Amino acid sequence: MASLNVGNLGEYLREQRRNAQLSLRQLADAAGVSNPYLSQIERGLRKPSAEVLQQVAKALRISAETLYVRAGILDVERDRDDVETRAVILADPSLNERQKQVLLQVYESFRKENGFGADPESDTESDTGSGADVDAAVDGAESVQNPHS
Numbered sequence: 001m002a003s004l005n006v007g008n009l010g011e012y013l014r015e016q017r018r019n020a021q022l023s024l025r026q027l028a029d030a031a032g033v034s035n036p037y038l039s040q041i042e043r044g045l046r047k048p049s050a051e052v053l054q055q056v057a058k059a060l061r062i063s064a065e066t067l068y069v070r071a072g073i074l075d076v077e078r079d080r081d082d083v084e085t086r087a088v089i090l091a092d093p094s095l096n097e098r099q100k101q102v103l104l105q106v107y108e109s110f111r112k113e114n115g116f117g118a119d120p121e122s123d124t125e126s127d128t129g130s131g132a133d134v135d136a137a138v139d140g141a142e143s144v145q146n147p148h149s
Contacts, residue, residue, distance in 0.1 A: 010043055
């Protein structure tokens, strides 16, 4: 079923690209991915990461959430607030990639501490409800923000 979702994603991306009157190369450049990689996504041969989908969605000026659902990364019933929060963090141009990852780790730690399940697509692996994880992530964020301390 995952490959079916990827195929649907590719067809949908191709349709959105054509509606936006962009060539494959133009969209690849705007999204910051290679032309062959984007072509493979459109043909259903590759399953892109959530971050790549975010970049493509931004380039097409469409909802990243729609792409997440079509790619099988996100269930339609999933908590929209969580998705929107993650998307806003990932899209924030004032943060570097390390800061975004630390912020997502802190966010996930707080969600776990408050009884919400872990994100199956998340790269963060920590003990459920562990304050130590939050402290470590905050320490990491502070060192990124204040490299002289």
